[in-house]
Amino acid sequence: MTGPAIEMAGVNKWFGDFHVLRDISLTVGQGEKVVICGPSGSGKSTVVRCINRLEAHQTGTIRVDGIELTDSAASIRAIRSEVGMVFQQFNLFPHLTVLENLMLGPVKARGLGRREAEARARHYLDRVRIPEQADKRPGQLSGGQQQRVAIARSLCMEPKVMLFDEPTSALDPEMISEVLEVMTGLARDGMTMVVVTHEMGFARRVADSMIFMDAGEIVETGPPEIFFSAPRSDRCRKFLSQILHH
Amino acid sequence: MPQHPRSDPREIPDPAGGRARNPRRLLLPVSLCLLLGGCASNTSWGWYVINPMTPNGWTNVKFLISGMGATILVSAIAAAISIFLGLIVALPGLSANRWIRLPSRIYVEFVRSIPLLPMLFWVFYGLPIVLKSMGISFPIDPFWGAIITLAISDSAFTAEIYRAGIQSIARGQTEAAQTVGLNYIQTMRYVILPQAIRRILPPLANQFIYIVKMSAFASVIGMQELTRRANELVVTEYRPLEIYTLLILEYLVLVLAISTFVRWLERKMGSDERG
Ligand SMILES: Nc1ncnc2c1ncn2[C@@H]1O[C@H](COP(=O)(O)OP(=O)(O)OP(=O)(O)O)[C@@H](O)[C@H]1O
Ligand SMILES: [Mg+2]
Numbered sequence: 001m002t003g004p005a006i007e008m009a010g011v012n013k014w015f016g017d018f019h020v021l022r023d024i025s026l027t028v029g030q031g032e033k034v035v036i037c038g039p040s041g042s043g044k045s046t047v048v049r050c051i052n053r054l055e056a057h058q059t060g061t062i063r064v065d066g067i068e069l070t071d072s073a074a075s076i077r078a079i080r081s082e083v084g085m086v087f088q089q090f091n092l093f094p095h096l097t098v099l100e101n102l103m104l105g106p107v108k109a110r111g112l113g114r115r116e117a118e119a120r121a122r123h124y125l126d127r128v129r130i131p132e133q134a135d136k137r138p139g140q141l142s143g144g145q146q147q148r149v150a151i152a153r154s155l156c157m158e159p160k161v162m163l164f165d166e167p168t169s170a171l172d173p174e175m176i177s178e179v180l181e182v183m184t185g186l187a188r189d190g191m192t193m194v195v196v197t198h199e200m201g202f203a204r205r206v207a208d209s210m211i212f213m214d215a216g217e218i219v220e221t222g223p224p225e226i227f228f229s230a231p232r233s234d235r236c237r238k239f240l241s242q243i244l245h246h
Numbered sequence: 247m248p249q250h251p252r253s254d255p256r257e258i259p260d261p262a263g264g265r266a267r268n269p270r271r272l273l274l275p276v277s278l279c280l281l282l283g284g285c286a287s288n289t290s291w292g293w294y295v296i297n298p299m300t301p302n303g304w305t306n307v308k309f310l311i312s313g314m315g316a317t318i319l320v321s322a323i324a325a326a327i328s329i330f331l332g333l334i335v336a337l338p339g340l341s342a343n344r345w346i347r348l349p350s351r352i353y354v355e356f357v358r359s360i361p362l363l364p365m366l367f368w369v370f371y372g373l374p375i376v377l378k379s380m381g382i383s384f385p386i387d388p389f390w391g392a393i394i395t396l397a398i399s400d401s402a403f404t405a406e407i408y409r410a411g412i413q414s415i416a417r418g419q420t421e422a423a424q425t426v427g428l429n430y431i432q433t434m435r436y437v438i439l440p441q442a443i444r445r446i447l448p449p450l451a452n453q454f455i456y457i458v459k460m461s462a463f464a465s466v467i468g469m470q471e472l473t474r475r476a477n478e479l480v481v482t483e484y485r486p487l488e489i490y491t492l493l494i495l496e497y498l499v500l501v502l503a504i505s506t507f508v509r510w511l512e513r514k515m516g517s518d519e520r521g
Contacts, residue, residue, distance in 0.1 A: 054421050054424065077429075081427055085421075085425040087422065091418035093437055108428055109426060
């Protein structure tokens with residue numbers, strides 16, 4: 001079956017009486033790359049976090065690879081095993097070495113043998129181009145290296161979908177490109193990706209479709225060629241002119 | 247005056263009359279007065295009573311110090327139980343669901359507000375009746391009465407120590423653990439507790455000092471520990487000032503030894519550093 005990788009339909013969410021997500025509907029096809037942008041507080045992180053149940057939505061449906069996300073622990077487990085996530089703050093485990101960070105999920109959650117898990121971990125460390133850092137602690141690495149470890153850690157779970165929540169926002173400018181290169185490579189290899197980012201150069205190169213959010217709504221969507229050259233809504237035009245002229 | 251006090255005060259046939267006339271009840275206030283008075287006036291100190299150079303003094307000193315083992319054993323077992331119980335109480339207290347949080351909060355607030363002595367009486371005199379009515383025959387002797395009371399009383403504090411330690415670990419750690427598929431127990435076991443432990447262990451070890459000091463209360467239910475030994479010797483020797491002075495020194499040595507260990511532990515775990 002090759003249905004869409006992610007399907008959100010009429011998703012609403014409130015924090016108390018604050019309506020964060022308003023009727024969010026979006027479809028991400030297998031292998032598709034979607035970039036979400038929008039002003040601060042518009043709900044971008046919340047959308048992404050709902051997809052792997054770091055936040056619970058209240059109405060509407062979310063499906064990942066055909067599995068509906070419900071309150072049941074089984075559906076949450078099933079969906080999390082298909083979805084990898086990269087955070088703005090990396091969230092590496094500081095008490096473990098890089099290698100151990102990568103092996104923890106495969107060994108403990110998947111029951112993979114240590115030997116196999118280590119081979120897999122080294123494979124993905126190669127892929128993010130820091131094989132030599134395997135035995136260091138996260139605290140000894142630069143921000144860019146830490147974020148690449150975080151990407152490798154997700155890849156070790158062999159997810160079908162990767163979510164990125166502003167993966168380069170916490171990085172010094174000179175380290176942004178090394179992370180974006182890894183992500184571009186991943187995109188080229190056919191990974192399904194949902195990326196919240198303000199890196200519009202990356203978006204133009206990689207995105208199949210763009211989503212602009214404001215105040216909890218999806219205001220505009222479209223392929224990057226059209227999105228960047230001819231935004232329809234005022235809000236989107238204003239947002240783009242702000243971030244592109246910086 | 248009984249030369250050999252009964253080890254189980256529950257066996258006293260006429261509790262009200264018997265206890266009211268029991269001179270031991272007056273020992274604490276009287277000894278305090280004596281201690282203060284002894285410093286203020288020139289009342290002569292009778293150190294002979296615990297002078298290890300004399301046969302009688304040496305016997306007395308040995309008798310006093312022989313309570314050390316029981317004090318340490320009761321405190322250590324109570325602390326071990328409390329360390330385990332505290333975690334069991336703390337974990338639901340960290341849930342996002344208020345109905346899961348509630349019992350934990352109630353336990354902590356409730357236990358924390360009971361003074362140790364009434365709880366000790368309740369456990370020692372009351373709990374056997376409760377257990378019996380439930381068909382459980384678990385004899386609560388002074389030893390286990392003291393341990394149960396100290397462990398429960400202390401667990402409210404260890405639970406708070408765990409809570410603070412676990413809450414000090416950023417939420418992103420739990421989220422990252424979830425995204426790599428770990429369940430709740432695995433997340434605690436492999437991600438949160440190993441990081442929180444350096445913030446948890448030193449205050450936990452510190453709590454041990456609290457238990458050691460509070461174990462003195464076990465003397466009132468006949469537990470043969472340091473304070474009980476001192477009380478019994480005072481009854482026969484009539485030298486409360488000197489005997490209680492030595493008693494305080496015994497606790498001082500114990501507590502100093504523990505705090506030295508705590509400081510060593512803090513250095514070793516790097517808890518004195520930030521981050
Ligand atoms: N746990 C929470 N409780 C209450 N309000 C929250 C919570 N998390 C987020 N919010 C609010 O929801 C809104 C959307 O948050 P979200 O993090 O999704 O925005 P965002 O688009 O990712 O913004 P940013 O660009 O700053 O990351 C914000 O107004 C935020 O203050
Ligand atoms: Mg965000």
